[in-house]
């Protein structure tokens with residue numbers, strides 16, 4: 305069974321899609337893994353970074369996105385995802401591993417709402433209907449682990465049903481944050497949802513290495529203000545060793561270029577940090593959960 309990672313933060317624009325695609329590129333190209341990115345965001349950024357606008361549009365027109373997959377699988381639990389997935393995604397040379405993407409869709413929200421309405425119409429109370437939808441999506445997401453070594457869920461900002469299902473399912477949730485004023489609070493909120501605790505105190509009582517999430521600093525620029533906010537988060541939450549700097553190479557890698565590039569050509573000045581981030585994630589997350597699965 306593959307390792308399931310979610311990249312999430314309720315706050316927008318902190319680098320969730322950037323981190324998702326960095327990890328996907330690195331795991332596939334350097335780590336030789338078979339990687340699937342599942343785009344749970346209706347903005348579809350990671351689908352477009354990984355497959356380009358044209359392939360995403362073809363998937364949308366052919367009804368091969370996450371929205372149709374959920375919609376059809378809801379009534380046909382044995383439906384396999386294979387026909388919905390774009391293989392050979394990413395504009396990165398991948399000699400051994402593989403990179404695939406299940407495209408995001410603007411319709412995902414409508415599909416989620418339809419699931420909820422069906423349950424409400426059948427007479428379920430709000431809480432039961434909501435939990436029912438999350439459990440059902442959770443089970444649908446689980447299937448992806450069969451055919452891939454690593455599955456990465458790129459979550460939208462906020463807490464959609466799909467996001468809550470992915471947070472519940474993932475072996476590890478990576479929470480990127482900007483070292484700004486709001487970040488500390490955003491990390492606190494993310495932590496309580498992921499650990500399923502009502503109070504932050506209950507999360508803090510769990511040893512950092514046992515928590516199911518780890519935060520990751522993005523947009524790092526060394527300065528007093530940044531260091532202070534970083535320290536506030538690190539005092540309470542586990543933080544990855546790698547810090548991602550604010551970097552033009554990383555910003556430019558957001559565009560799909562369509563030709564096969566090395567990590568250095570794709571990320572330019574950001575290539576070194578992509579390698580460091582993937583090495584840390586493989587050593588401290590992937591290998592750890594693989595060892596636990598074998599034990």
Ligand SMILES: Nc1ncnc2c1ncn2[C@@H]1O[C@H](COP(=O)(O)OP(=O)(O)OP(=O)(O)O)[C@@H](O)[C@H]1O
Pocket residue numbers: 315316317318319320321322323345347349459460461522523524548549550551552554555556558
């Ligand atoms: N380290 C970085 N250096 C420079 N630019 C960055 C960096 N990380 C992200 N960006 C840029 O910031 C913008 C937001 O990043 P991204 O879309 O990954 O965030 P997000 O959390 O996925 O946003 P959303 O909440 O909208 O899904 C993008 O234009 C991206 O290229």
Ligand SMILES: [Mg+2]
Pocket residue numbers: 320321322345349350459460
């Ligand atoms: Mg995003």
